Amino acid sequence: MVWKCCVTPPTKRFSKKDSISPSRRIRSDSARRNLKPHFWESLKTVTFNILLATPLSEDGMKALSSAQDVRIGKTDTIPLADADALIAGEEMVVDKSLLKLAPRLKLIGRAGASLTGIDLDEATRRGIIVMNTPGVDAVTVAEYTFAMLLAVTRYVVHAHNAAAIGQLDNPLLGKQLKGKTLGIIGFGRVGKEMAHRATAFGMEVLATDPFVAESQVAGLKLKLVGMRELLERADIVSLHTTLTPETHHILNAQTLALTQPGVVIINTKDTHLIDEPALLEMLNNGHVGGFATDVIQPGSSLLRHPKVIHTQRMRYNTVEVQRDLSVLIAEQVLDALHGIDFRNAVNLPFMDGYETLAPLMDMGEKIGMLEYYLGHHAPIKRIEISVIGSEMADSIKPITVAILRGLLAPALGNTVVNYINAPVIAAERNIFVTQTKGREVSPYPNLLTCRVLWEDDGDIEIAGALFNQTEPRIVQVDRYRTDFTPEGIILVMGSYDVPGVIGRVGTFMAENHINIAGWRTSRVEKGGNTLSIISIDEPLSDELLNELRSNEFVRHATQIIFD
Known part of the structure; x- marks a missing residue:
């Protein structure tokens, strides 16, 4: 399996003068192999209590009931404190305060793709x-999105409302889709x-x-373009990207101004885009000819526009x-409780040893973040990871998983990329990794x-060491x-080695009331270039x-805020 990723960090920062020798590739093991054997032993109880906080279809309930060692119920029959597994929908908030009330909880199953409302960090910390x-739901969501696209471009809702009050002669002229250009922002499932469609x-x-x-869209009748070109050419823009700090208000006054007059906007993903x-x-x-959305906020100024x-x-x-979600989450919960998959x-799910791993993974993740923010504006060709010391x-x-998360999460979102799925996301994007x-x-x-x-032949090498077995320190940048x-x-900040x-x-x-907490400057040669790390x-x-x-x-300056 060749891993290759089209990650496009902000701007090109460094040259390609440093290198280390490539070596053997790593392969992503299944999630089960990441769990200690004793974890499955701890799950061997007489009966598992599964608390249902969202309704399941008849087929889903049959799948759950097929297991002989489970007890299924709602809060009136299974108290939260006795629950081994919780199946919840998007309407339920599973935060720290709720998890405190569930000391036996081993598993949270979300019937759906969204993880909104679940405190992943707290759940992970609690194992x-x-x-x-x-x-x-990819097909169903696409079908509904296309239905909204047709409804807004052909004035279906307006025509229906007019006919309902007896206005059968509707003068509104819609737009034919054939020959029009659809711009898709976010090309996932x-x-x-x-x-x-x-x-x-x-x-x-x-x-x-x-x-x-480009290799991932080979055979598809579409063209991958930059954001600006898409906005300038599309007659209809449909949003399907994950909400992250980078995509928050991705359509704003500046980007909307780039679109064609009369453009139609479709948003079935997230209102904050x-x-x-x-x-x-x-x-x-x-300037915008129409807008269709399935994620409007209550009290929005767009209501009844x-x-x-x-x-x-x-x-x-x-x-x-609803049938497929119910069956799938029921089967997943049962397999996980029984240690099958x-x-x-x-x-x-960090078990014993997480306290030792945490500083190492924290350093790896921060190195990945630095690689992202200091990176080149080009697809990634390869990631080479080298360690020295028996503990590492x-x-x-x-x-390695932590480095991948640090590299991918700034673009895709912290709730999207985590330690269990970072290798999967990397593999889906064909990232090539050596070790x-x-x-x-x-x-x-x-x-x-x-x-x-990177594909432009640029590269950045960053090294870190663990001081006192707990404190991550960056000791080399390129x-x-x-x-x-x-x-x-x-x-x-990169600068020139000159006085002042x-x-x-x-x-x-x-002058701008910014206090400097620390400053570290290094250079390769006298009178050349310098690199300063300013806290x-x-x-x-x-x-x-x-x-x-x-x-x-x-020469360059990049600000990075570590949480």
Whole structure:
């Protein structure tokens, strides 16, 4: 299996002068192999209490009842404190306060793909498996999205309402889909199903997704383009991307202004993907010709707007999906409780030894984050991971998973990428990963090095060491030796080795009331380039960061905020 990923971090930062030797590939084991054997032993109880907090279909209930060692009930028959497994829908919040009331809970099953309302970190800390049922509703959601597309472009709702009050002669003229261009933002399962349906209607299809490479759409009748080109060319824009800090308000005043006059917007994914006031203004001035949504907020200013049709979470409401979701989650819960399989688990159930692993994985994840934020604007060609020291060698697999999560989560979202599914997401994107153990001499008793190579032949190498077995420290960024703790707010600044840099940057920070907590500068040679790691107490605004970058002595500057 060749792993290759189309990750497109912000901007190109470093050259390709550093390298380490590639070595053997790693393979992603199943979730079951990540669990200690004694975990299954702990699940061998006389009867499992399964608490149902959401209704299941008749077929789903039959699947659950087929097991002889389970007791099924609602809160009136099974108290939360006695539950071994909880099956819940999106309407239930499973937070820290609820988990405190469930000391026996071993498993949370979400009947659906969304994990909204589940405290994954708290569940993981408590050793509770969380699983969902992704992909079951892709066809149903695509069908409903296309139904809304047809309804808004052909004024179906308006015509129905007019006919209902006796106005049978409707003067509204709709748009024919054949020959039009559909722009799909986010090309996952639903996006692919949308593309198939649009092609059948004779539409041209454009798609944008930073984690999809050309090779992954080979054979599909569509074109992968950048966000700007999609917005400029599409007659209809349909949103299917995951909500992350990067995609929050992905359609705003600036991006909507790039679209064609009369563009139609479809959103059945998440209300926060669109800046509502900006959309309302565009609807009112006629630039946006129509909007259809299944995720409108109560009290929204778009309710009853003449150019808007809206429903609320109807996209996956079909007999078939509810049946399939019920059966799937029932089978998954039973298999997990019996230690047979842990498919669609979305968190790694750390058992004994997590306290030892945690600092190593924390360092790996932060190295992955640094690789992402300092990375090149090109698809990733390869990730090379090297470790020195017996402790790291024994833990190289979970460390690798942590690096992948740190690299992928900034783009896809922290609730989307976690320790159990990071290898799966990487494999889906064909990431190529190599791994080496202890082949170099190091001044550190333990050393983790990660080198990411991009298709443009650029690469970045970042190394970290664990001090006192608990404190992650970054000791190398590309060719530059350094020593800093990846926490809080840091500014990674490349500059030229000339007098006055520290003074001018310090003055700039002071004038803008930004306190510098620490500063580490290194250089490869006198009079060449330098790299500074600056810890600050308050984040720089975008305006201040751009002002700093505009100085003639600054080669690049990236601000990173570690949670």
